[in-house]
Every structure is written in structure tokens, then in C-alpha cells.
Amino acid sequence: MTEVAVPPAAVRVALTGRRGGGSTIDRARRRLFVPFVGPAFILYSILFVVPALYAVWISFNKWAGAGPMDFVGFGNYVRLFSDKLFLRSFGNTLLLLFVVGLAIFVIAFALTLVLRDMAGKKIARSVIFFPHLVNAMIFGVLAGFIFNPGGLVNTLLAAFGVTDPPPWLSQDNLFPLIMVMMTWITTGYFTTILMAGVDRIPPYYYEDCALAGANAFQRLRYVILPLTWDVFGTCAVLWTISSVKIFEIIWIFGGSSGAGMPPTQTWTTAVYTYVTAFSGESVPAYGAASASAVLSLALVSVLVLLLRRVMKREAIEF
Amino acid sequence: MAKIRKLSALALISAVALSAAGCASGTGGESSDSGEFTYWAMWKEGEAQQKVVARAIADFEKETGIEVNVQWQGRDNLKKTVPTLNTNKVPDLVDGSFAKTAPVLAETGQAKPLTEAYAIDVDGAKVSSLIPDAYLKDDVLTMEGEDAPWMLPYSLTRDAVWFNKATHPELVENPPRTWDDFLATMEEMKTAGETPIAIDGDVAGYNAYWYTSAMVGLAGPGSLREMAADKTGKAWNEPEALEAAQMIEDLVKGDYFINGYNASKWPAQQQSWADNKAVMLFNGTWIPTETGPYAADGFEYSSFPFPSLGDSARADFVGFAVPARAKNAENAQRFAAFFLNKKYQDALGSDAKIIPIRADAAVSEEMSTVKEALDAADSYYMQNDGISFPGYTEKLLWPALSDLVLGKADAKTFVETMKTGQIDYWKQNS
Numbered sequence: 076m077t078e079v080a081v082p083p084a085a086v087r088v089a090l091t092g093r094r095g096g097g098s099t100i101d102r103a104r105r106r107l108f109v110p111f112v113g114p115a116f117i118l119y120s121i122l123f124v125v126p127a128l129y130a131v132w133i134s135f136n137k138w139a140g141a142g143p144m145d146f147v148g149f150g151n152y153v154r155l156f157s158d159k160l161f162l163r164s165f166g167n168t169l170l171l172l173f174v175v176g177l178a179i180f181v182i183a184f185a186l187t188l189v190l191r192d193m194a195g196k197k198i199a200r201s202v203i204f205f206p207h208l209v210n211a212m213i214f215g216v217l218a219g220f221i222f223n224p225g226g227l228v229n230t231l232l233a234a235f236g237v238t239d240p241p242p243w244l245s246q247d248n249l250f251p252l253i254m255v256m257m258t259w260i261t262t263g264y265f266t267t268i269l270m271a272g273v274d275r276i277p278p279y280y281y282e283d284c285a286l287a288g289a290n291a292f293q294r295l296r297y298v299i300l301p302l303t304w305d306v307f308g309t310c311a312v313l314w315t316i317s318s319v320k321i322f323e324i325i326w327i328f329g330g331s332s333g334a335g336m337p338p339t340q341t342w343t344t345a346v347y348t349y350v351t352a353f354s355g356e357s358v359p360a361y362g363a364a365s366a367s368a369v370l371s372l373a374l375v376s377v378l379v380l381l382l383r384r385v386m387k388r389e390a391i392e393f
Numbered sequence: 394m395a396k397i398r399k400l401s402a403l404a405l406i407s408a409v410a411l412s413a414a415g416c417a418s419g420t421g422g423e424s425s426d427s428g429e430f431t432y433w434a435m436w437k438e439g440e441a442q443q444k445v446v447a448r449a450i451a452d453f454e455k456e457t458g459i460e461v462n463v464q465w466q467g468r469d470n471l472k473k474t475v476p477t478l479n480t481n482k483v484p485d486l487v488d489g490s491f492a493k494t495a496p497v498l499a500e501t502g503q504a505k506p507l508t509e510a511y512a513i514d515v516d517g518a519k520v521s522s523l524i525p526d527a528y529l530k531d532d533v534l535t536m537e538g539e540d541a542p543w544m545l546p547y548s549l550t551r552d553a554v555w556f557n558k559a560t561h562p563e564l565v566e567n568p569p570r571t572w573d574d575f576l577a578t579m580e581e582m583k584t585a586g587e588t589p590i591a592i593d594g595d596v597a598g599y600n601a602y603w604y605t606s607a608m609v610g611l612a613g614p615g616s617l618r619e620m621a622a623d624k625t626g627k628a629w630n631e632p633e634a635l636e637a638a639q640m641i642e643d644l645v646k647g648d649y650f651i652n653g654y655n656a657s658k659w660p661a662q663q664q665s666w667a668d669n670k671a672v673m674l675f676n677g678t679w680i681p682t683e684t685g686p687y688a689a690d691g692f693e694y695s696s697f698p699f700p701s702l703g704d705s706a707r708a709d710f711v712g713f714a715v716p717a718r719a720k721n722a723e724n725a726q727r728f729a730a731f732f733l734n735k736k737y738q739d740a741l742g743s744d745a746k747i748i749p750i751r752a753d754a755a756v757s758e759e760m761s762t763v764k765e766a767l768d769a770a771d772s773y774y775m776q777n778d779g780i781s782f783p784g785y786t787e788k789l790l791w792p793a794l795s796d797l798v799l800g801k802a803d804a805k806t807f808v809e810t811m812k813t814g815q816i817d818y819w820k821q822n823s
Contacts, residue, residue, distance in 0.1 A: 141478035142501040224653025242656030335596040358496040360783040
């Protein structure tokens, strides 16, 4: 059985148009612009842009989620920056973004280089990717089994004669633990993407390197890095966006599996936003929560723009 | 290859179609006719309480012909209700604890006064007479300017110091009544090689019980709330504020808490307690139900009230509320009242092992001591002493109290943290 690809009408028009000359294709494009872009644009506006703008509006108000809204201008933002807890949460978000991000990229890149010529690299790649498939919450629950005072780690340590193990899950140790866990979960994902980029490099470049007598570092510097640079850029943007949204692992990991909320030492802006809006046992502050969410969005936007600027290179075609 | 691809595409499309169909059926059946109402329950299917409510719903439907569209949402039901409060999709009836319901419904003026529900006759008596007067006396359940309560409580929760009476019968005979008694009792336990108290230190709310109770014992119900409301922070200079903190410091310094309580994950420590690795657990009335499945053989639950609490008792209502915009409010109120039938109140006490609101309802063996203490008290207070200022407990009080209980701050530092923290808090929130 063979598949016959039937080009959709638009493509056919475009194809025939190309034969007829530039003006026809332009006209066809213009005619199809609205029907093709329109639905996506409308859906995107209704489901994303409008709610986002509404959140910005809420952030200028004091509002309990129901009842009257009081306009307070930039009050919520001023408040956030004088709130030590918000600043700490913001700091934690930046720690995740930069420290964990750096760790992930260094490890992922190292793994990519090792895995490139390894036998059985497909299996190895799946194994590394596996933690990313598992819901982060499972790791949160698992942490209890592993690190509780009577848990797996301490039982193992006791067998080696360690009678006074560190308090793994104490409030101050939780965040570093979360950072390690995040690195472990996410590395496989980025390794997979980077490897796809590295695999794309045609083998004759390596042959050329071998002929020219380049060492491993030179091969990395002059072949692998330049040819995978755009993949790196994309990965950096992906990580920036996802790291600012990290929530559930902290909620489950730091807090408890059902009773309460994580200690403030582990809060990120996402957790701060959630607690402010849905604290559960006090009047919700939707205005302040929206302000915190809008700031996170602003942070992501600025960082993504900066990253794209920094990572921008002439695209190399090969 | 092509065949496999086609098959998987087909499977994917069917999955998408199925989920779309699933969504569609979920939103159907909307109508504003008065033969029904929607109820978002705080109980999940399978819970003992849920079974009692489900039985009541079945009887109610049979008796009145009113259809109950119940959704067993679980404890997040109120979080899900908040976004609907401004829409036409608001549920007609919700339930929850006072601490969770009051901030989102009552304090924002989004709860309906339950005038009809309180006027209905149940078992030959008006609903208003079934709720013990002591609970309603300070109008805690009534919004300002309204003449009927916005909540119809059907059960109570409270805290108590739980222990296994099979291994510690002496605590039944002679429970510690003063703080010094309590400390002496724990010293004896330590000498006997026992761990006095189990506590899951990662749950800030549980850590807060200790200070709230100590404070209420010293200065009476409402004192902590009053202190929290002071914008100058000076209220924290009161000697009771420090004294209560020192009581908690006593516990930490005396090394009475179970090993590793500052680095464990709930429910590790309450599991240890149920396994007889510690003698006491200061926690809520849900403890027998919650720890029952993993309790050691022969474990017999009993409790005594927090020592030095005086004549006060914590009483947190769990009950029904009707959002202001509910379309079928009348039906919802009829059901709320119907649920106060003695039949279901007894079932809540004996099957679900919680404390029913009606004084004449049955209580289980485990709850008998709690019920006695409740009946003996002459003033009542709520969880966190009723504080519901936005974010105050979560962002200020609980973290500071956790530091105190976990031994990271001493009593003086705690009071200082609260004082400066509170000044900042009110600067930002007024």
C-alpha cells in the first residue's frame, strides 16, 4: 500500500500560481490569508489574549474574586515589591531558572556528546527521558518514602553506621532538594532535543575533522556547537518558559500530600500567586495574585527577548 | 508501515472525539426549573460521610421529587466555586468548614441568608432549635445586617490531644488539666522511655494549633484575632503573647516532640503515633477515621482537651451554604434542613464517626470524650481563632509559628517577628 498525498486546495492553488508568475501567487496568498489565519487568531484572542488582558485589569484592583472591585492603580505592584515573601519567591524562581537551567544544559550537553557514539544509544536515550514522562507529583510523594526520618535513605545509611543523618526534608533543605529533583527530571528531555540536533549533522563533517587532524575539543568548537546553536536557543527559550511556571512539584514536594501548603522557603512566584488567590482559609486577594502573575509573564517575555537577541546567529545551512 | 500509521491516526482521532463527547455530556442538562438543584459536595465518593449524604439525597429525592445534581468534588469544592460566583453557573448548594467557607462566601457578601432553611420543621422541631444555642449566640454565622445565619452547620470538628487508651489508661482517669501537669506527665513518659508527642511539623496549620490554644487559654476566645487586627503591632507587647510562645518553647526545649518531626512529610508522624511510637497527638477530630487504616492492633482512641484551655473549646462548623446567585436556592435550603433529620445525624455520629451538630444525635465511642468536653465548655472559638485577613495566616502567622514549633526561633524572636511582620502586613493591606 502506498500513500498518495493529496495537496490541499490552498497548496494546489499556490503551486499552479507559481507557474503563472509572482502576482498570481501574491493574490492567492492574500485571498487565503484571512480564512487560514482567522480561526487561529480568533481562538487565540478569545482563549489567551483577552483573559491575559483581563488579568492585567484585575491586577489594578483589589478584588476577592466576587463582590465589588476597588481600583487601586499600581497599588498591588508596589505592595508586591515591599513584600519580603514575594521577593523571596521571586528569588527562588530565578534560582530555578538560572542555576537549575545551567545544570541541565551542562549535563544534557555532556550526555549528548557521550551518547553520540555510544552503542545502544537509543535505549540509553529512552532511559534518560523516562523521568520526564512521570508526573512531577509522583516524585513529590515519593520524596516522603525516600527521605522521611524512617525512610529509604536513612535506613540505608543506618546500615553503614550513620546514626545521625541530616534532616533531609527540613524546611531549609527542601528547596535544594527540589532543585536537584528538577535537574534530574528535566535533563533527559533536553538531552533528547539536543541529540536530535547533533544527529542532524552530516557525518562527512566529522570525517573532514578526522582528515584535518582536529581533536575532540576542536570538533566541538568548530562543528558541533555552530551547527546546533539554533537548537540550543530553542531549548533555552523552552526552559525559560517552563521554569517560571514550575508549581506542582513544589506544592506536593514541599508541602504535604493533602494537608496544608509548602513552607514559604520553597515558594516560587507561581506558588505565591496560587496561595494569594486560593489560600483556602483567608479572603482571596485576586488583585495581588494577578499582579504577581503579570510580573511572571513580564519576566518570561523580557528573558525570552533577551535570549533570542543573545543567541541570534546567522543560520547555517547544511 | 502506512497501515500502522493509519491505524494510529484513527485511534488518536477516536480518542479526541471521545474526549470531546465527554466534555459535551458534562455541560448538558442545564435548566432553571425548580424541580432540581446542584450541590457541590466537599466529600469524595467512598468516604464514610459521603455515604451518609448520598443516602439522604436518595431519600430526599424520593420524598420531594426534587432532583439533586450532586458532584462529589472533595475538599477543593470551594476553590472551584469562587470563579463561578460571578456567573450563572454557580452551584445552588455547597458545604465546607467555616474556616474555608466564611472567607469566600460570607466576607465577600456572596452567601444567602438561610431564612427558609432555619424555619423548616424537621422531626417536629424548627431547624433553628436543633442547633444548640451556645454555637449561635454571638451571631458568628450571621453576616452584618442580616437576620438569618448564612451557614447551616451539620457537624463539628475540633482538636484534642489523642492517645491510645489501651496502652495509657491513666490518661483517661487523670488527664493533665494544667500546663504544669502536662509538662510533668510528659517528663514521666520520657523517664519511662516513651516519646510524648508526635507532630507532623511540615503542616503549618497543625503547628499553629498549639499557639492558638495556648493563647485562647490565657486570654480567652477572640484574643488572637484581636491581636492580629492591631495595625500598630503593639498588641504583641501583651504579656500573654509572649507567655503563650514560651509554653510552646517549653515543648521544644523539653525535647517532647518526636524525633525527626522537623524533617518529615505528612502523614509520617501521625503514622508513627498510630503505631504506638509516640503517646500523644494534638490534632483534629478526623484523626480516628484518618489513622484508623494503619493503626496498631488493639488501638483504642481516646482524647483529652488541650491542657490549660479553661472553659473554652474549639468548635469548627462544617455545614451548608447557598451562594447569593443560586437559582434554586429554595430547593437547596430544603435539602440542607432535611439533612438535619436525626436519622442522618445519628449516621454521621456512628458510621462516619464525626460529631453531629444536634445535641441529641449519637456519637461514636472514639468521640465521646470530645463531645463531653464540647458540652462542658461555655465559650467557643474557631480554627486560627477566626482570623481570615487575606494571606495573614498563610504568609505571616503560620510561617512564624512553624519556626517556633520547629525550634528555629525562640519565644522572643517569634513575638518580634510577629510584631514587625504585622506592621508591614497592615501597611500593605489597609
